[in-house]
Amino acid sequence: MNSTQGGPRESDVTATPAARATPATPRRPHAPDRRPRTSARPGPPRPAPAPSAAARDALTLLALPLLAALALPAAFAGGGTRRWFGGRADSQRAEAQAAKDAAAAAFYELDTAQRDLRISVETITAVDDSPAARRAVADFEALGRRVDEASGRYITAVDAQDLDRDDLEASAAARARTDLVAAKDELANVKRELDRFAAGLEPLLGKAETQLARLAPAVERARQALLAASNALDAVRASGLAADDLAARLAALSPELTKLNQGAGQHGAQPTLERAERVAREAAAIAAEAGRLPERAAEIDHRLVSLRTRAQALTTRAGQVEPVLSELRRRFTAACWQDLQEVPRQAADTVRQAELKLKDARAARDAQRWPDATALLATARALLNTTDEAVSAAGDRLARLNAVQKDPQGEIEKTRFAIRDAQRLAMTGRTTPDPRHARPLDEAVARLERAVEGLTGRHPDYWHFLTETEAVRSAVARVVARIREERGAGH
Known part of the structure; x- marks a missing residue:
């Protein structure tokens, strides 16, 4: 210790007790007290005799532990327990310690970057199984191995030398500094690789974060x-x-x-x-x-009532088909009414089937089997529609036959007008008609003439005449549609 710090001198610390007990110079013999004796009355106290040299040495030995204890706080006043010897060793130690601190900071930054990057990769893999995402996982695992290698080198460099040793040599401190600087540089390089990898992950990460959001x-x-x-x-x-x-x-x-x-x-x-x-x-x-x-239940109830009423009405109308057929038989040839002979029986059967479906639909509605009730109502409605068409066909047939019997010329003129209109369209912009259009129109003219000729005689087949004129008009309509389609494509 330094004597300026209040501790004992180095010679005092290193001297043996025997040496300290021997005075430096011989003492003189003690002279007898020559002062006159006095009576034993009290008087002022005399000063205590000065301690001898041996006593002083003994006191010195007793005071050493106390002085050492008092000197310890002063020794720690600098804030550290390390003993510094100065010179080149101290300089190398300080540089190595600085390199160690810098490497520790680089290690912390690399560890933080790897943790953040792992979170990003896990975010991507949680929502994305594309080849790009799988490639990112493989690249991250490879970077993880680079991180492990750099971290291992850093830990090895830190463990190689104890920079707090009192007897650390300057050469050892220099080697530690070199190793720590190299470890720090490698950590920084790997950190830059992680940063570049993270930048490349941004598109995948943005997509993944959007899905997670x-x-x-x-x-x-x-x-x-x-x-x-x-x-x-x-x-x-x-x-x-x-x-x-x-x-x-x-x-x-x-x-x-x-x-x-x-x-x-x-x-x-x-x-x-x-x-x-x-x-x-x-x-x-x-x-x-x-x-x-609730609305569906009410609608089903309404349809049940409506279809039941319609079935009853069709039953009444089916009973009126027979008088119509009697008039057709009496006034027209068999070809005009023969296909309607089974309408009354078919109508009665169809209405009966519809009524059975309505009964089943009612039971399904009461059991609250709504899909079944809806399907049964649809079937009943289809049966009633078929019956309605059949019953109406007899009355419609009689009405049309009456009209053409009274004035067949109206049906003839309507058909001829359709043919002439198609012929004018076929000749528009042309000097000769296209054979693809002219041939079916010529056939329509001949077919109409044959239908008109069939009206001669005592009992003409008016129903055949009506079906023929309808067929002619349908054929002419197809020709017109073809002409317009071709011209539209050409335009």
């Missing part, structure tokens, strides 16, 4: 849609409707809700997002159908 709202929408569907079913049941089919569909979504609650961490972000959207759609459909259910 959609995930939570999508799951919440699915939950709200399920709640709305449940509330709608409760309201329907309160009105007296069972809605068992809708309840079964809602119950089937329960496992999907469980998976949504387990989250994307267990099932993946993209499957969770798709599941949430599917559940929301299905739940919304259930809620909508539940909301329409």
